[in-house]
Amino acid sequence: MTKGPSKTASALKRQWPLALLLVLLFTALAWAYLAPGPAAVGLAAQVDASLTASGVSSRVTAVLLNFRAYDTLLECFVIFLGVMVVWSLRPTTVTAPRQPQAGAILSSLERLLVPLMVLVAGYLLWAGSNQAGGAFQAGAILGGAGVLLLLDSSPLLARLPKGGLVWGICLGPFYFLVVAVAAMLRGRHFLEYRAPEATLAIVTLEATAAFSIGLCLATLFAGRQPQGKSRGENSAHSPAWEEDS
Amino acid sequence: MTMLSPSLIYGLTGLLLFVMGLAGLLGCAELLRKILATNIMASGIFLFLITIAHGSGTLIDPVPQAMVLTGIVVSVSSTAVALALACHVQEAARRHDLLQKKRGTVRR
Amino acid sequence: MTNPALHSSAWLIWPVAAPLTGALLTFLFKDHSRRLGLFFAALSSGLGTALAWQILGHGPAHYALGGWQPPLGIALRADGPAALMVMMTAITGLAVSIYSGGYFQSRRRNSKHHALHSAQEHAFWSLWLLLWAALNGLFLSNDIFNIYVSLELVTLSSVGLTALSGKPPSLVAAMRYLLVSLLGSLSFLLGVGFFYKAYGTLALTAIINSLSLSPPTSMALALISIGLLLKSALFPFHFWLPPAHANALTPVSAILSGLVIKGSWYLFYRFWHVELIFTAVGLVPAILGGAAIIWGAWQAFAQQRLKMLVAYSTVAQIGYLFVAFPLLAETSGQGHGALFYFAISHSCAKGAMFLAAGTFFLQMGHDRIRDLAGVRQLLPVSSFAFGLAALTIMGLPPSGGFIAKYLYINTAINQGLWWLALLILLGSGLSAAYIFRAVSAILSPQLLRIRPALVVSASMQWSALTLALISLLLGIIAPLPLALLEVS
Numbered sequence: 123m124t125k126g127p128s129k130t131a132s133a134l135k136r137q138w139p140l141a142l143l144l145v146l147l148f149t150a151l152a153w154a155y156l157a158p159g160p161a162a163v164g165l166a167a168q169v170d171a172s173l174t175a176s177g178v179s180s181r182v183t184a185v186l187l188n189f190r191a192y193d194t195l196l197e198c199f200v201i202f203l204g205v206m207v208v209w210s211l212r213p214t215t216v217t218a219p220r221q222p223q224a225g226a227i228l229s230s231l232e233r234l235l236v237p238l239m240v241l242v243a244g245y246l247l248w249a250g251s252n253q254a255g256g257a258f259q260a261g262a263i264l265g266g267a268g269v270l271l272l273l274d275s276s277p278l279l280a281r282l283p284k285g286g287l288v289w290g291i292c293l294g295p296f297y298f299l300v301v302a303v304a305a306m307l308r309g310r311h312f313l314e315y316r317a318p319e320a321t322l323a324i325v326t327l328e329a330t331a332a333f334s335i336g337l338c339l340a341t342l343f344a345g346r347q348p349q350g351k352s353r354g355e356n357s358a359h360s361p362a363w364e365e366d367s
Numbered sequence: 368m369t370m371l372s373p374s375l376i377y378g379l380t381g382l383l384l385f386v387m388g389l390a391g392l393l394g395c396a397e398l399l400r401k402i403l404a405t406n407i408m409a410s411g412i413f414l415f416l417i418t419i420a421h422g423s424g425t426l427i428d429p430v431p432q433a434m435v436l437t438g439i440v441v442s443v444s445s446t447a448v449a450l451a452l453a454c455h456v457q458e459a460a461r462r463h464d465l466l467q468k469k470r471g472t473v474r475r
Numbered sequence: 476m477t478n479p480a481l482h483s484s485a486w487l488i489w490p491v492a493a494p495l496t497g498a499l500l501t502f503l504f505k506d507h508s509r510r511l512g513l514f515f516a517a518l519s520s521g522l523g524t525a526l527a528w529q530i531l532g533h534g535p536a537h538y539a540l541g542g543w544q545p546p547l548g549i550a551l552r553a554d555g556p557a558a559l560m561v562m563m564t565a566i567t568g569l570a571v572s573i574y575s576g577g578y579f580q581s582r583r584r585n586s587k588h589h590a591l592h593s594a595q596e597h598a599f600w601s602l603w604l605l606l607w608a609a610l611n612g613l614f615l616s617n618d619i620f621n622i623y624v625s626l627e628l629v630t631l632s633s634v635g636l637t638a639l640s641g642k643p644p645s646l647v648a649a650m651r652y653l654l655v656s657l658l659g660s661l662s663f664l665l666g667v668g669f670f671y672k673a674y675g676t677l678a679l680t681a682i683i684n685s686l687s688l689s690p691p692t693s694m695a696l697a698l699i700s701i702g703l704l705l706k707s708a709l710f711p712f713h714f715w716l717p718p719a720h721a722n723a724l725t726p727v728s729a730i731l732s733g734l735v736i737k738g739s740w741y742l743f744y745r746f747w748h749v750e751l752i753f754t755a756v757g758l759v760p761a762i763l764g765g766a767a768i769i770w771g772a773w774q775a776f777a778q779q780r781l782k783m784l785v786a787y788s789t790v791a792q793i794g795y796l797f798v799a800f801p802l803l804a805e806t807s808g809q810g811h812g813a814l815f816y817f818a819i820s821h822s823c824a825k826g827a828m829f830l831a832a833g834t835f836f837l838q839m840g841h842d843r844i845r846d847l848a849g850v851r852q853l854l855p856v857s858s859f860a861f862g863l864a865a866l867t868i869m870g871l872p873p874s875g876g877f878i879a880k881y882l883y884i885n886t887a888i889n890q891g892l893w894w895l896a897l898l899i900l901l902g903s904g905l906s907a908a909y910i911f912r913a914v915s916a917i918l919s920p921q922l923l924r925i926r927p928a929l930v931v932s933a934s935m936q937w938s939a940l941t942l943a944l945i946s947l948l949l950g951i952i953a954p955l956p957l958a959l960l961e962v963s
Contacts (some may be wrong), residue, residue, distance in 0.1 A: 138395050148386040152696030154669065155378055161686065162675025164420070164428035168547045181429035190433060192540040196612065196624045197376070197437050203605055203628060204444035206502060208451040208636035210598035212591070258436055292499050298497060312488045314542035316863060320658045335440070342447040345454070379579055384663060392658060398650065405657045414663050419672045431671065434620055439665065441627045445660075449653055452638060456650045459643035 143201055177250040177320025186256065187324045191313045195302065196332055198295040209347040232270050239267040247332055251321070256260045257328035257335065264336025269343045291341065294334025301327060378418040398453040402446060410443040438457025484536035486529050487551040487615055490561055494608035502601040509576055514669055516572035519607055523565030530558035531959050537617070545618065546676035552617035555962035556815060560741055562959070563819045567733045567826045568607055570942040574830050575726040577600065577932035581837060585930045589962030595639055595724070602639070603730065606632035613738045619667050620677045620933075622742060624663075626663065626706070630656040633735050636727040637719050645722035655712070659739075661706035666698035679745060699746055706739035709760070709797055710767035713790045720786040725833025728782065729751045733826035740796050740839040744814070744865055747800060757804060760797040765898050767794030772905035776912065781832045781842040784913055785825070788868060791906060792821050795883075798898065802886045807865045809889075812957050813882035816949070819956060820875025823946035824867035830939035831861040834931050835917070847916045849923035856936035858917050863943035865910045870903045872945040875949025 169181050169189065176184035186194050202221075243263040250256030301323055302313040313324040384407055391404025413435045420431035479520045481664050501508045530536060534555040536633050544550070553561070579596040599937025609628035616622050634656070638649035667677070674682050686692060708716040747760075771791025779786040779891055795817050802810030834857040838844040851858040868875035880899055887895040949956065 139396055140390070143392050144386050147389070148383060150383040151386070152379055154690045155382060156375075157735035159689035160673045160685075161690035162671075162673060164426075164671075164675045165430045166426035166428040169429050171545060172543070185429045185433040186436060188541060189543050189547050190430075190541075190549055190621075193433075193437050193621055193624055195629060196609075196621070197440050197607075199498075199605065200444045200624065200627055200631065202499075202502075203391050203602075203635070204447050206598065206601055206605070207631055207638075209450045210595070210635050210639055211455050211596075211601065212641040218774050245379050246606065256436075258440055288503060292503055295495075296499055299492065299499070303492065303828055305467070306485065306488075311538070311542040312492070312540050314486070316542075339443070342444075342451075345451055353470055385661075389658075390662075392654070400652055405654070405661065408658075409662045409664075412661060412668060415665065416668050416671075419668060422672070431668075434667075437620075437624065441624060445627060445631060445653075445657060448634065449650075449657070452634070452646065452650050452653060455638070456643075456646050459646050463643055470832075 156259050175316050175320075177315070178250075178318040178324055180250060180254070180256070182254070183250050183324070183328075187327060188315070188320060191302075191327075194300045195295070195313070196333075198298055198334065201335055202291060202295050204339050205341050208342060208345065211346070228274055232274050236267045237272060239270075243267070243332065243336070247325075247328055250328060251325065257331040259330070260332035261335025262339065264283045264332060265339025265343075268336060268340025272340060272344055287337065287341070290332055294331040295355050297330040298327060374422045377414055379424070381411045381415030381418060384408070384414060387411070387424050389469075398456065399450075402449045402453060405447060405449070406442065409438065413438055479501060480534050481537040481552070482533060484529060484533070484553075485538060486522075486526045487536060487538040487553050488540070490519060490526055490565075490611040491551075491608050491615065494519040494604040494611070495523050498605035500610065501597070501604060508597045508600045509579070509587045511525065512604065513572060513576055515847070516569055516607075517605055517638040519604070519611075520569035520572075523561045523568075523611065526553060527558040527562040527959060529564075529963055530555065535962055545678040546681065549616070549618040549621050550678065550743050551615045552680065553615055555960045556741070556744070556811070557614045557802055558962070559819065559959050560737065560955060561611055561814055561890065562956075563737070563822050564607065564610050564614070564734055566945060567729070567822050567942065569731050570938045570945075571733070571826060571830070572603070574729070574935050575603070577934035577938075578724075578726055578833070581906040581932050581935065588665070591641075595641075595668050597914075598639060599636070599726070600633045601725070602632045603726075606636065606730065606735070609642055610734060614741060617679045618677045618678055619670060619682065622679070623660065623664050623667055626660055626739070626742075627646070629738055630660060631733060632733060636730065637723045639724065639727060640724045641721060644693055648715070648722055651715045651829060655705055655715045659702040662698045662702035662705070666695040666702065669695035669698065673761060674827035682764065683746070696746065701745065703739045703743040704760075704763075707736055707743065707796075709793055710763045710770060710790075711765065713771070713793070715781060716790055717786040720789060720829075721780065721782040723751030725829060725836065728786070729826040729829040729835065732786065732829055733822040734872050736789065736793060737796075737822060740793070740818070743797075748803065757801045758845070760800045764794040764796070764800075766792060768798065768898065768902040769794075772902060772909060775909040776905070778909075779843060779845070781835065781844050781847065781913060782829070783833055785828050788828075788906065788909065789825060791902065792817075792825065792868070795821075795879075795899070795902065798895065799883060799886075800896070801892060802883070802890065804890075808961065809882055809886045812960060813879055813886055815960050816875060816882060816953070816956065817879035819865050820879055820946050821951045823942050823949065824864040824874075824876060827860050827864040827939045827943035827946060828868065830935070830942065831857040831864065833936050834939065837935075838927075838929070838931050844916050848919040849919040851918050851920075852923055853926065853929065854936060856933075856940050857931075860936070860940040860943040862914055862915055863940070863947055867943075867946040869907045869910050871951040874947050875953075876946070878950050878953050895896055938959050 169185060173184055176186050176188040243260040246255040247260040305314045306312055368392060388404045388408030392401050395401055416431040416435050420428045494515060501511045504511060507620060530553050538551040540549045579592060583592040586592060606629060609625050609852055612625040616625055634649050634653045638646055669691050672676060705712045720728050768791050771787050771794060775784050775787035778787055799810060799814045817845055832842060833856060835847060838854060867874035870876040870880040880903060883899050884896045
């Protein structure tokens with residue numbers, strides 16, 4: 123499928139109404155951005171005022187894991203949901219993604235980088251309590267390490283103990299819910315924790331969330347549910363759908 | 368109007384990225400391009416939010432920053448779902464083509 | 476910062492937390508997903524009902540999550556409309572869950588591909604419970620960024636459910652649905668950015684109460700409205716809906732048509748529930764809604780497949796949800812009553828209709844309207860359910876749909892909006908036409924030549940009938956939901 127310049131040009135000619143519309147849209151957006159209107163000061167001062175009660179000294183972490191922890195709870199579920207949806211898509215035929223040839227360079231790079239990445243992730247997690255960093259950054263690095271391991275055609279995810287992957291993915295959201303409800307059992311609000319015990323809550327929340335996010339990202343990269351040997355029913359024997367819905 | 372301050376440049380660039388992404392989403396036929404276009408739109412919004420965080424006063428507002436972090440995770444998840452779904456759609460279309468071809472030969 | 480009239484209640488979080496837990500557990504314990512799923516569906520339904528009861532008794536409530544009051548923290552807020560929506564989700568959701576238990580069992584029993592159906596059922600329960608939690612979160616949240624996150628949860632789980640059947644048309648429909656929905660979410664998020672820049676808060680009520688139309692805030696409102704209209708599939712944005720709803724698995728069709736559409740519509744209502752907007756552009760959703768009523772009914776009439784007919788009927792009914800927006804400008808509250816009454820009775824009736832249509836499909840192996848004659852003999856309960864639900868969709872007394880349309884026309888005439896009253900009458904006539912086409916085939920006295928063995932379970936038939944009866948009952952117990960709606 124090669125597109126010659128003439129074809130692109132004709133496509134452009136066909137799409138001039140769209141282009142006009144988008145130019146108008148940008149003008150409207152820019153005008154709305156620049157035009158005078160109510161301008162608020164934001165919440166920076168309020169965050170600072172409550173920072174000591176939050177249990178961490180990093181303002182972004184305090185917002186993410188204390189003031190607006192409910193958003194973060196739902197966000198853990200969004201990642202979990204991504205894995206759920208990707209796994210629920212049935213492979214229509216046996217078209218496994220091409221396994222790249224594991225070269226010597228990749229293997230040695232992997233041996234060098236993966237331990238380092240785990241170390242960096244741990245550091246980011248720890249740093250998150252007083253500077254830039256935190257669960258999602260650490261989770262992203264862990265996910266990257268997972269991707270590197272997957273590239274090396276090692277059936278990493280399938281080699282995990284049966285159910286281990288599923289439990290690992292659920293750990294982050296599950297622990298979040300446990301912490302949230304535990305606060306209620308102690309007569310507080312959902313997700314309510316204050317300094318000094320808030321620090322422990324936040325650090326453990328971040329650690330479990332980072333672990334699960336890393337695992338989810340690597341799983342999403344793999345693209346489908348690993349078919350371990352323990353799984354008796356193979357998708358190759360059943361069709362992708364039946365005509366009775 | 369104000370001088371060409373950094374916040375002005377970043378804010379307008381964010382909005383421009385949003386519109387460029389929209390152009391890709393509405394104008395491109397290929398699924399992969401459409402999915403990447405939504406990513407560009409999201410990046411534009413994130414830049415816009417970061418500009419808001421820096422725009423108001425001397426203190427940097429951490430709330431839009433946290434919103435961006437959450438938004439990135441949401442966008443990663445939806446992109447992954449979109450890509451996986453696109454693979455399946457393509458596979459289904461390929462099988463459909465094969466089926467059509469087979470039927471064609473039988474008829475002939 | 477908070478309104479002193481609101482009391483704090485921990486009941487608000489449970490309709491979200493319970494199904495979230497259920498989604499995790501059904502995902503973890505694959506072999507027990509049906510039992511766990513049904514248990515958590517019943518639990519979520521009970522908690523949703525309990526919340527509505529609380530609100531009816533004690534007035535509107537709020538709940539500061541993490542103990543942080545807005546604008547710093549996120550608060551949940553339940554007034555009459557929110558509680559009514561949670562209640563609607565509880566009822567329709569429970570009926571669909573009971574149907575699903577029988578549905579997957581019947582499918583597995585009549586197929587040799589056990590692995591396929593087990594995998595589908597397993598995925599269904601966790602996605603559906605997560606969707607339930609996200610919808611409740613959407614109805615109860617009072618924080619616009621949190622609403623964005625909830626919207627994304629709704630989108631992704633709906634897309635997963637749409638694609639679950641695995642058929643190529645449903646995969647294509649799911650892809651289209653995802654792209655449209657992502658566009659809607661991103662537009663919404665940019666609007667959130669503009670609002671935050673203007674007001675420095677994310678609390679919805681605070682923003683709406685201090686709303687004044689200036690360029691940035693008008694842009695924010697426009698972006699949010701377009702995003703929500705895309706997700707609600709109002710007329711020019713409806714193109715993705717019929718294939719997605721008609722090709723999905725039956726319980727999924729019922730969920731998408733009965734509940735998911737209402738999520739974004741409800742948010743639209745929350746944002747537009749301000750006096751000054753009606754005077755400015757109140758007619759825009761009404762005109763689009765009117766076009767949807769006529770176009771959807773026309774398309775429904777032309778369909779050959781029952782599920783497609785029901786899906787296009789949804790396109791038309793979404794029109795009713797938006798056509799009434801000019802009526803909200805009136806202060807008597809009758810316009811609100813009409814709008815929400817329509818929403819809840821449509822949820823029950825359309826849910827029942829899709830469930831019955833899916834039962835026909837599973838039994839007959841097709842849903843061609845022409846060839847459905849005689850199905851009445853085989854599935855009397857489902858046929859009766861379809862007929863009862865049809866009463867509500869057409870708006871005949873004594874159904875909930877009748878009350879809604881009566882309120883619509885009454886309010887419209889009171890306000891002198893004659894064209895609106897006529898439009899609603901015309902829409903009812905059109906819906907009667909396409910409904911009659913379906914019902915006359917299903918209830919035709921023609922006998923089946925061969926009488927195949929029954930493959931559907933009783934729970935599938937009776938859950939649809941119960942939902943249809945509730946849609947009918949809504950016409951008789953009208954004062955109760957309207958009293959709940961008044962709480963604010």
